[in-house]
Amino acid sequence: xxxxxxxxxxxxxxxxxxxxxxxxxxxxxxxxxxxxxxxxxxxxxxxxxxxxxxxxxxxxxxxxxxxxxxxxxxxxxxxxxxxxxxxxxxxxxxxxxxxxxxxxxxxxxxxxxxxxxxxxxxxxxxxxxxxxxxxxxxxxxxxxxxxxxxxxxxxxxxxxxxxxxxxxxxxxxxxxxxxxxxxxxxxxxxxxxxxxxxxxxxxxxxxxxxxxxxxxxxxxxxxxxxxxxxxxxxxxxxxxxxxxxxxxxxxxxxxxxxxxxxxxxxxxxxxxxxxxxxxxxxxxxxxxxxxxxxxxxxxxxxxxxxxxxxxxxxxxxxxxxxxxxxxxxxxxxxxxxxxxxxxxxxxxxxxxxxxxx
Amino acid sequence: xxxxxxxxxxxxxxxxxxxxxxxxxxxxxxxxxxxxxxxxxxxxxxxxxxxxxxxxxxxxxxxxxxxxxxxxxxxxxxxxxxxxxxxxxxxxxxxxxxxxxxxxxxxxxxxxxxxxxxxxxxxxxxxxxxxxxxxxxxxxxxxxxxxxxxxxxxxxxxxxxxxxxxxxxxxxxxxxxxxxxxxxxxxxxxxxxxxxxxxxxxxxxxxxxxxxxxxxxxxxxxxxxxxxxxxxxxxxxxxxxxxxxxxxxxxxxxxxxxxxxxxxxxxxxxxxxxxxxxxxxxxx
Ligand SMILES: Nc1ncnc2c1ncn2[C@@H]1O[C@H](COP(=O)(O)OP(=O)(O)OP(=O)(O)O)[C@@H](O)[C@H]1O
Ligand SMILES: [Mg+2]
Numbered sequence: 001x002x003x004x005x006x007x008x009x010x011x012x013x014x015x016x017x018x019x020x021x022x023x024x025x026x027x028x029x030x031x032x033x034x035x036x037x038x039x040x041x042x043x044x045x046x047x048x049x050x051x052x053x054x055x056x057x058x059x060x061x062x063x064x065x066x067x068x069x070x071x072x073x074x075x076x077x078x079x080x081x082x083x084x085x086x087x088x089x090x091x092x093x094x095x096x097x098x099x100x101x102x103x104x105x106x107x108x109x110x111x112x113x114x115x116x117x118x119x120x121x122x123x124x125x126x127x128x129x130x131x132x133x134x135x136x137x138x139x140x141x142x143x144x145x146x147x148x149x150x151x152x153x154x155x156x157x158x159x160x161x162x163x164x165x166x167x168x169x170x171x172x173x174x175x176x177x178x179x180x181x182x183x184x185x186x187x188x189x190x191x192x193x194x195x196x197x198x199x200x201x202x203x204x205x206x207x208x209x210x211x212x213x214x215x216x217x218x219x220x221x222x223x224x225x226x227x228x229x230x231x232x233x234x235x236x237x238x239x240x241x242x243x244x245x246x247x248x249x250x251x252x253x254x255x256x257x258x259x260x261x262x263x264x265x266x267x268x269x270x271x272x273x274x275x276x277x278x279x280x281x282x283x284x285x286x287x288x289x290x291x292x293x294x295x296x297x298x299x300x301x302x303x304x305x306x307x308x309x310x311x312x313x314x315x316x317x318x319x320x321x322x323x324x325x326x327x328x329x330x331x332x333x334x335x336x337x338x339x340x341x342x343x344x345x346x347x348x349x350x351x352x353x354x355x356x357x
Numbered sequence: 358x359x360x361x362x363x364x365x366x367x368x369x370x371x372x373x374x375x376x377x378x379x380x381x382x383x384x385x386x387x388x389x390x391x392x393x394x395x396x397x398x399x400x401x402x403x404x405x406x407x408x409x410x411x412x413x414x415x416x417x418x419x420x421x422x423x424x425x426x427x428x429x430x431x432x433x434x435x436x437x438x439x440x441x442x443x444x445x446x447x448x449x450x451x452x453x454x455x456x457x458x459x460x461x462x463x464x465x466x467x468x469x470x471x472x473x474x475x476x477x478x479x480x481x482x483x484x485x486x487x488x489x490x491x492x493x494x495x496x497x498x499x500x501x502x503x504x505x506x507x508x509x510x511x512x513x514x515x516x517x518x519x520x521x522x523x524x525x526x527x528x529x530x531x532x533x534x535x536x537x538x539x540x541x542x543x544x545x546x547x548x549x550x551x552x553x554x555x556x557x558x559x560x561x562x563x564x565x566x567x568x569x570x571x572x573x574x575x576x577x578x579x580x581x582x583x584x585x586x587x588x589x590x591x592x593x594x595x596x597x598x599x600x601x602x603x604x605x606x607x608x609x610x611x612x613x614x615x616x617x618x619x620x621x622x623x624x625x626x627x628x629x630x631x632x633x634x635x636x637x638x639x640x641x
Binding site: 152 | 536539540541547549559
């Protein structure tokens with residue numbers, strides 16, 4: 001990236017093998033100081049394995065991790081200046097809210113009065129009432145427990161705060177609220193957050209950069225818009241939402257009518273053209289576009305202010321089109337539809353780049 | 358609805374309550390009754406007479422009580438220390454081996470305590486398994502480590518190990534792994550994890566195990582008779598003697614009542630101190 005300051009966290013060729021199964025294949029990653037990085041990937045892609053190694057609960061099979069230039073993969077978890085918020089939260093059931101928050105301070109031998117003052121401060125930061133200090137953990141709601149876990153992690157004052165899907169057990173509304181609060185908290189504390197999630201939506205709302213993980217490797221690490229517009233592989237393109245793929249072989253793509261300019265631009269190239277359903281627009285019979293497609297509508301779905309159509313092209317390929325409601329196709333299912341887009345809206349994944357996928 | 362549930366609850370509890378009344382409370386009342394009778398007289402119409410208790414105080418029986426309680430306490434503490442790592446392994450580490458260990462320990466219970474203690478006597482006595490072979494090979498004999506105080510405590514530890522081990526393992530298995538990991542991640546050392554997480558969260562198991570072993574060991578006599586050769590006479594032994602050779606039932610009953618009172622107080626105090634629900638974080 002353009003930032004030239006040294007990374008706070010540097011991961012180099014990190015590998016983790018369980019018996020005969022390799023969960024991480026030589027991961028490389030630089031994380032900037034104060035960044036909010038989201039790691040997204042399907043179940044079993046190695047997200048938890050990676051984070052457990054980074055906080056020190058597991059040992060890597062190979063590779064190294066540096067934090068501000070100090071090698072930390074050899075340091076036990078209780079000596080690392082990092083801290084993790086568990087999916088289960090892992091609050092201490094036999095301690096009150098206040099005692100939970102103070103726990104890391106108590107371990108360091110901070111005086112009780114000072115501890116309490118700091119815990120109350122953190123209750124304020126997390127927008128929990130101060131009288132929660134003496135409440136039992138069991139008396140807190142899911143969202144409140146979440147905040148207590150966060151407060152406890154902040155009391156530790158880590159260099160990097162890790163999260164392993166902390167919101168996945170909560171209901172939708174609460175999750176939305178806490179997403180915003182987390183983002184806000186990140187801004188206020190200026191700490192580096194590394195956040196694992198299944199939900200791309202969550203990642204897009206909160207993070208500065210998203211790392212897409214697949215089968216123990218990072219497929220792409222970039223800001224959300226860039227990943228969305230310029231995915232490096234079909235896997236990433238599909239992960240980021242619905243998309244149409246067209247094979248391009250030496251400048252020719254069956255099912256796609258190319259304008260002269262587009263033909264010239266794509267001449268000789270081979271790969272996969274990716275086109276997002278919402279970047280397509282309806283064309284009249286004589287309308288022109290760099291890329292155009294013709295077919296018969298086979299299904300329509302109302303999506304609030306938009307309508308999504310599925311259409312079958314002459315080649316037999318299915319295609320997804322999304323248009324504003326006012327541009328609805330007359331006749332609906334069974335009608336002929338002609339759509340198109342500019343060349344700039346179609347992203348080409350070159351052959352080699354997708355070979356691994 | 359709630360009223361009905363309460364009535365159903367009482368109904369369900371009735372058979373067990375009745376059973377306990379008959380088998381637990383009734384004998385105690387009977388013993389209490391006997392303890393207030395004068396010596397060598399048996400009459401139900403007798404006025405209560407506390408001469409048996411005076412005998413208990415005057416004839417130095419408190420020494421047996423003190424020894425029994427002290428050795429029981431010592432055995433309980435030793436068992437706590439020995440069983441903790443073992444129970445930890447059973448609950449968290451051993452996996453399949455836990456079953457083997459469980460079966461092994463439970464199997465010892467199939468053989469009567471007296472027979473197992475005799476086994477130890479045969480092993481340890483002069484001319485026994487160890488000393489006999491040692492003398493045979495080296496020509497040098499040594500005194501048997503039997504018939505003293507420490508060997509009685511050893512016997513108590515040996516006999517009551519299962520009663521500490523299993524509750525402890527149960528207690529430790531209730532400590533959530535993620536709490537321990539979170540504490541470690543937040544900077545806790547091994548000792549701090551033990552003190553702040555493991556001990557408090559396993560406390561129900563610790564309490565149950567300690568109470569069981571303490572109560573059982575305080576009322577034990579086989580260890581002192583067989584291994585200890587009566588080097589120390591336990592209170593249970595005195596009670597038995599009073600009932601059998603002594604033919605002094607009121608004295609035996611009074612001694613039993615004293616023991617019951619002391620142990621009952623300890624048990625009730627421990628249980629009330631240790632609010633099991635609160636310790637397990639269940640109270641809301
Ligand atoms: N201790 C282990 N022994 C063997 N295999 C393991 C172990 N831990 C994880 N794995 C394997 O490593 C792979 C990655 O697991 P990991 O928990 O990191 O996935 P994840 O990306 O966090 O998935 P999820 O989103 O479901 O939490 C999985 O295939 C898992 O089966
Ligand atoms: Mg996971």
